[in-house]
Amino acid sequence: MTTPIAAVNARTSAQDTAVYRCENVTVEFARDGGTRRVLEDISFELRRGECLSIVGPSGTGKTTLLRVLGGLLAPTGGRVFANDRVVTGAPDDIVIVFQDYSNALLPWRNVLANVALGIESKLPASVVRERVAKTLELVGLSGHARDYPWQLSGGMQQRVQIARALAGAPSVLLMDEPFAALDAMTKEALQDQLLQIQAETGCSCVFITHDIDEAIYLGDQVAVLRGSPGKFVAVEAVRLCKPRDQIITRQGPEFLHHRASLHALLRGAN
Ligand SMILES: Nc1ncnc2c1ncn2[C@@H]1O[C@H](COP(=O)(O)OP(=O)(O)OP(=O)(O)O)[C@@H](O)[C@H]1O
Ligand SMILES: [Mg+2]
Numbered sequence: 001m002t003t004p005i006a007a008v009n010a011r012t013s014a015q016d017t018a019v020y021r022c023e024n025v026t027v028e029f030a031r032d033g034g035t036r037r038v039l040e041d042i043s044f045e046l047r048r049g050e051c052l053s054i055v056g057p058s059g060t061g062k063t064t065l066l067r068v069l070g071g072l073l074a075p076t077g078g079r080v081f082a083n084d085r086v087v088t089g090a091p092d093d094i095v096i097v098f099q100d101y102s103n104a105l106l107p108w109r110n111v112l113a114n115v116a117l118g119i120e121s122k123l124p125a126s127v128v129r130e131r132v133a134k135t136l137e138l139v140g141l142s143g144h145a146r147d148y149p150w151q152l153s154g155g156m157q158q159r160v161q162i163a164r165a166l167a168g169a170p171s172v173l174l175m176d177e178p179f180a181a182l183d184a185m186t187k188e189a190l191q192d193q194l195l196q197i198q199a200e201t202g203c204s205c206v207f208i209t210h211d212i213d214e215a216i217y218l219g220d221q222v223a224v225l226r227g228s229p230g231k232f233v234a235v236e237a238v239r240l241c242k243p244r245d246q247i248i249t250r251q252g253p254e255f256l257h258h259r260a261s262l263h264a265l266l267r268g269a270n
Contacts, residue, residue: 019083019172019204020046020069026077026229027064038064040229042078044221046172049198051205052235053215055262056225062208063099065225066174069206070096082172091172095165099176099208101158105149111136111160112145118168135163138193140186155182162190166197173205179214188246191218195244212266216258217244224265234265 027039039061046052056062067073068080071090080087082094095118098104105114115132123131136142139159149157158181165173173194179187191214198205209215215222216238223235240254249255 017047018045018081019048020044020052020206021081021084022069022078023080024078025065025068025075025080027061027068027073028076037076037229039068039075040231042230042232044223044232044235046204046206046221048171048204049202050220051194051198051207051218053207053209053219053222054225055209055212055215055222055266056230057266058210060225060227061230062225063176065230066096066176066206066208070094070174072096093168093171095168095170095173097161097165097173097175097178099180101154101161101181104161105157107149110146110148111141111152114149114160115164115167117164131167131169132163135167138166139163139190155186158182159186159190169201169203171203173203173207175205175207177208177210180210187214192244192246194218195242199242212259212262213250216240216255216262217246217249222258222262224262226266226268236261 022042022044025039025042026037028035028037042065044052054062054065064073068075069087071087071094082091106117109117112132115135116128119131120128133142136145139162141156141159141163144152144156149160152160158178162178179190182190194205195218197203205218207215207218219238221235221237223232225231226233236258238258240249240252
């Protein structure tokens, strides 16, 4: 049987624009002489400039999935493609913001040097200086450039990690509950910065959070991970227009509809 031309074209254009494609990914860990399946049958596609938010209870495999996407852990089954290439190691222009910020920074480097870490060997010194200054301003830490990580609060350390990720101007940001340790005002400001950066640079994002509202506000798709092993029980397309607004967007009927439906999915009511 031949494939219709329209189907071939549709497939080709989807592949052109998909920065990530995850096909039936399964992860198992060795345990007690056997194996324990942590993730099962995870599939999604992420297009350029889009954000996939992932929500799910603790222990369902969110960080594990991010490690697979970042090439830090090979899946037991299934395949992950980044820009149409199978991910076999850490891809070049993909940056991970880790959940555990206390181990993400080098304690012997000050804030400036930590933010410069990923770009200092790739770019001229003047460009590095400019990028570091700009991203520190974005995260509100210009006044702490000479401080060391141990002189900063947890939320400030996390903002340094975020600045380092943004300084590299990655094509994909993999973010593991990046704003969880921040106060409400800083969190909202950084959510808006992230949306603005995506609009300006076209970078894509996989964003893990426990906060349903945050998942909707940032997402073009929201995946709900549940169960043991963790499975995507739903991937909802978010059709809220952009640019989004912290007050207007969150009060709209579409937003409230997503919130109710995701709550129900997380409770297992759907
Ligand atoms: N390297 C590993 N070896 C064995 N088991 C692991 C390993 N990494 C994670 N696990 C197990 O996989 C499961 C999922 O862990 P993971 O850290 O991905 O959860 P999570 O959804 O990110 O949780 P949280 O919301 O608390 O951060 C847990 O039961 C954990 O114990
Ligand atoms: Mg986690």
